[in-house]
Amino acid sequence: MLLAVLFANSEGNILVERFSGVPAEERLHWRSFLVKLGADNLKGVKNEELLVACHKSVYIVYTVLGDVSIYVVGKDEYDELALAEVIFVIISSVKDVCGKPPTERLFLDKYGKICLCLDEIVWKGMLENADKDRIRRLTRLKPPTEF
């Protein structure tokens, strides 16, 4: 299960958070845990360089992209490698939408589009689409090209 996808700005404010299978009362803990993890480790990390951690049986893969840090959390079949795949799709979609690694402003400008991309990538804790071109077409309600 993909437990969470979270975007934060450089100060640790949440831009987007999507949880699935995480009880409401635990979300706040996760949010602060992830933000702290980022604050401790993401300084000086290059764009898109992946960092990985595990907490009990849960895996976390995270990175920075422009002004935004991205975290994905998963367990069971969504281990560090599957999460790397998921975050790769997320990164490429965000870059695709924004045209470059986004500043916070650019990210917020494209907020609606990014929400649509996430909706195509993750659905209730499962990876649904993994190809950025297809995702771009799907967010515009265009059929994929390859069939």
Place this chain on the structure above:
Amino acid sequence: MAQPLVKKDDDRDDEADYSPFLGIEKGAVLQEARVFNDPQLEPRRCSQVITKLLYLLNQGETFTKIEATEVFFAVTKLFQSRDTGLRRMVYLMIKELSPSADEVIIVTSSLMKDMNSKTDMYRANAIRVLCRITDGTLLTQIERYLKQAIVDKNPVVASAALVSGIHLLQTNPEIVRRWSNEVQEAVQSRAALVQFHALALLHQIRQNDRLAVSKLVTSLTRGNVRSPLAQCLLIRYTSQVIRESGTNTQTGDRPFYDFLEGCLRHKAEMVIFEAARAITELSGVTSRELTPAITVLQLFLSSSKPVLRFAAVRTLNKVAMTHPMAVTNCNIDMESLISDQNRSIATLAITTLLKTGNESSVDRLMKQITNFMSDIADEFKIVVVEAIRSLCLKFPLKYRALMNFLSNILREEGGFEYKKAIVDSIVILIRDIPDAKESGLLHLCEFIEDCEFTYLSTQILHFLGIEGPKTSDPSKYIRYIYNRVILENATVRASAVSTLAKFGAMVDSLKPRIFVLLRRCLFDSDDEVRDRATLYLNTLGGDGSVVETDKDVKDFLFGLLDIPLVNLETSLKNYEPSEEPFDIDCVPREVKSQPLAEKKAPGKKPTGLGAPPSGPTSTVDAYEKLLSSIPEYASFGKPFKSSAPVELTEAETEYAVNVVKHIFDRHVVFQYNCTNTIPEQLLENVTVIVDASDAEEFSEVSTKPLRSLPYDSPGQTFVAFEKPDGVPAVGKFSNMLKFIVKEVDPTTGETEEDGVEDEYQLEDLEVVAADYVLKVGVSNFRNAWESMGPEFERVDEYGLGPRESLAEAVSTVISLLGLQPCEGTEVVPSNSRSHTCLLSGVFIGNMKVLVRLSFGIDGPKEVAMKLAVRSEDESVSDAIHEIVASG
């Protein structure tokens, strides 16, 4: 040149400061949402408003029921627009709002229309939205369309239906199971993701049918799976099938191993890793099977991708627990990971190295770790500390380096959990490695000189009080303890006073000086500290009014509180203030259903300070106390050894009985712990009739019956035997539980007056030679062996006959002798043809024994053994040989 640069920076600042959602406010956005109701819809504007709503929801804002309903109804109006971008936003918005069952009806017709639309994308999205908001009744109406969608030629539509199926399986399993055929067809799809989703759903549908899963795996492992994600799933399902089927006993081959091994050459790293991990997790995996998996993991260790390095080192770390030798090849790659930027990877690498390292590499490793410790977080440090603790127990000769390391990191900055882990480790090392005791205690003393954690200070003071007086020079600890009385808070001061008193009680030469210090504590500002000082001054040097003998003083200071805290608390709550003082002897000592709890956690190891010597020693103390409270046994002296409880009944029988064997110099006492598990019965006058006709050297001297045994409240009955002095007499005893049973009405708790006599057969019990041996380890076997000298050495050779393996022969001899294996020699490396095992212990009569066992195995698995025994007495060396000869 400079100007445009400055200008550019300014621009950037402006851009960063201004957010399109600056000052966004829920009420205002809800007002804006009214544009959805306009007769002339503006798609762009509507999309912007939806984006704002999404932003609010993503920031954790919630809508009230009325607000949500209003927005939902307004959003449904947008179905009128033909703008595709807006339609996509509408789908998302409806999912986010997840309308309640009575509102869903508004959109179902629009969504059903979209579901049959010619535009594929409308179909896919409508399916996802409908499945998100639907309930069982609606599902049966749309089931037909969903089944079609699963086999739709557009992969997006098919995936949408399949993923919906996975979610719906949780709520409406009976409906989704009917889609099996379509899903089966989708598994063969040419589109990678469809195959992945279909395989996941098909497996979930069939997961309870082992045969079906096995068939699925068999057919797919032969065929062609396109998607790497699906291939990973297949590997997982395959390992599940392997786990459930076991090896083919005829050929020794493991089914599907070839498939897993083939996956190691797949082009996707994900698949390679999944296969390697599956292989390492096979039960009873052989080194031949492991090798190819370890090889690919080793390659991953030097990958440029951190995720792959992490995955590989994490898996190798697990393998190192069961097959440390298999991982040693990767040690060089792992050492370079110690400097990895990603600290999770570095920590895993270090702990793996600590597991696989040998004695000679310890020093080098410690040097590397020292540099590493300064820049990792506390949680990683704790993992390292725990790994170092087990390493030290494995190589006790290296205690000096490891103990120094622990004391160094103890002085550095760190949080409570980290410090506690270090202190716990030092305590365990002190307890298990006698040579490490003095230096370990001094490290702890230095730590409390500057310790900010009250809990740790008090625990260490308690531990010092028990261990300090037994050292060669107890006086050197006093300064550290008394400093606490001067410098610390009241809790620590009170603990320090208790510790001082313990030194005073145990070390006569220190007593006068301790008195001086305790007297100073009488003027402390805290009443608890003053009270304790007064109490100890009176007990230690009093006129006999508080305690009478020296033994009483020690009992008082070192004895454990043998009253369950719960019982004490209840009694104190029930106590009414009156002329009569509270009498602690009136507190019941019976622990409710404690033996049942004990059974659940057998062999639990004591950990650190959490329970100072309260692990095994506390049971010994408790037994000692229990036995000495029975006047008949008071003359037997101190028990030499108390065995672990031996069950005499099967689990879940009417009466649960286990027995503890207490060995004295001239006596043996059986303590039968009985529990009555029938609420409708009360047992009275419970005894065990022991038939000792197969134990000739024993003669029964007394029986102590248990007066009453109510439901679920355990009690004990005892039988004592006399035996020849100091001789390890053995024998077999048959047992019969005898009692009077009375009926109880469980609703009222009333007991009938008349009872019936009854008997209950228990299993037999044996006293074996190992009962006369205490497991006591030595840290340096060679030194101990040399210093014991060859005077009473006895050497002989034995044929052990055909054995399953060398390891099995070694463990049989160890358990037969009941001695403590030293220096990790109880572990036999696989495939070795010979092995030396070192044992130590104390024989009854307080005689030290050292044993050197040399084993050899030949082709037809005949095992031969050379047994060399050294002890302080000739008869003991002979007795050990006797045990082996007769066993």
